[in-house]
Amino acid sequence: MIVGSISENKNIEKRVAITPDVVKKYQSLGLGVYLTKNYALHIGITDKEYELEGAKFFNKDEEVISQSDAILQMNIISDENLDKLKQNQIFIGVLNPFLNEKKLQNITSKKVNCFSLDLLPRITRAQSMDILSSQANLAGYKAVVDSFSYFQKAIPMMMTAAGTISAAKVLIVGAGVAGLQAIATAKRMGAIVFATDVRIASKEQVESLGGKFLSVEGSENLETEGGYAKETSEDFKLKQEELLKDTLKKIDIVVCTALIPGKKAPIILKKDMIEQMPNGSIIYDLAASQGGNSELTKADQIVESNGVRIIGETNILNKLPVSASSLYAKNLFNFINNLFNKDNKSFEINLEDEIIKKTKVK
Numbered sequence: 001m002i003v004g005s006i007s008e009n010k011n012i013e014k015r016v017a018i019t020p021d022v023v024k025k026y027q028s029l030g031l032g033v034y035l036t037k038n039y040a041l042h043i044g045i046t047d048k049e050y051e052l053e054g055a056k057f058f059n060k061d062e063e064v065i066s067q068s069d070a071i072l073q074m075n076i077i078s079d080e081n082l083d084k085l086k087q088n089q090i091f092i093g094v095l096n097p098f099l100n101e102k103k104l105q106n107i108t109s110k111k112v113n114c115f116s117l118d119l120l121p122r123i124t125r126a127q128s129m130d131i132l133s134s135q136a137n138l139a140g141y142k143a144v145v146d147s148f149s150y151f152q153k154a155i156p157m158m159m160t161a162a163g164t165i166s167a168a169k170v171l172i173v174g175a176g177v178a179g180l181q182a183i184a185t186a187k188r189m190g191a192i193v194f195a196t197d198v199r200i201a202s203k204e205q206v207e208s209l210g211g212k213f214l215s216v217e218g219s220e221n222l223e224t225e226g227g228y229a230k231e232t233s234e235d236f237k238l239k240q241e242e243l244l245k246d247t248l249k250k251i252d253i254v255v256c257t258a259l260i261p262g263k264k265a266p267i268i269l270k271k272d273m274i275e276q277m278p279n280g281s282i283i284y285d286l287a288a289s290q291g292g293n294s295e296l297t298k299a300d301q302i303v304e305s306n307g308v309r310i311i312g313e314t315n316i317l318n319k320l321p322v323s324a325s326s327l328y329a330k331n332l333f334n335f336i337n338n339l340f341n342k343d344n345k346s347f348e349i350n351l352e353d354e355i356i357k358k359t360k361v362k
Helices: 020-028 047-053 061-067 101-108 124-129 131-150 177-188 202-208 234-248 321-339 354-359
Strands: 002-005 032-036 056-058 070-072 090-093 113-116 158-160 163-165 169-173 192-196 212-214 253-256 282-285 302-305 308-312
Touching (some): 002 061, 020 032, 020 047, 020 321, 047 056, 056 061, 090 321, 131 308, 177 202, 177 253, 192 234
Parallel strands (some): 002 032, 090 113, 169 253, 192 212
Antiparallel strands (some): 158 163
């Protein structure tokens, strides 16, 4: 049996689905690995490194697709390559079924077995495959580092003979995996950190990292069974706005990470709230790919309003492609390991397995 992967569209995606260290793991299962030439050269990994581990290279995408039993990608592939997928073939990646519904319906109707790793259930057994957590961790870290590079003041408090520089005040909107890593990173770098989230359960996690949790008075815990945030009521939104309006007057940097799976990102920072922020402040919006948490966010642009810069980042992990690929490739291998029957040496789609059932695109 063969697992294959073709080059992503490097203009929008620099991460790869297979790294040299996991080629060896696939071979230990009895799986061959087929890749397109110069597969990861753009992130400094040569074909030779893959070949030393046993991978085989081809010149054309169609050669890899036609000879592979499973195609492993980061994102959904081009329409041209989707048409080349065969009946009973397996296609795995972060396929975003909510945005790519029609494309996926077309290929599943041809009896291609599609699995989208962004649909993984949040259960203990799936933790080693959890791409949302592994990628969000890096995104939270990088968002803080990037936002600090735009900020024109020092971050930690500094006491010198000439006087004292106050520590920067940072607000993290959304305390999921990305938000918690952002809190930890900002705190390590000497900032005073505040955080807000609709899930009351996150209060303890925020405080354990040294952040101050901002909660709406009398709010309920707006968390789904899967651990994601729910949409809020109008009453909650009004109370949250009042709380944030007062808080933002003293905040230097905001990192936005609040997302609801499969839906437009909630707008949390309104224009009039942003106008209250100090001149020179930064808003770094990781939710830009789904519309943004700020009313002024524009995807992949830096907008300046009233002395505040709003940075809309749609794929921050293109700035950390080596680390992000390393984690993603391991998540993907763990998923394949669960899908592959080692006794029969074949892929087995067991819909009684919650992981396989929940990630299979219908």
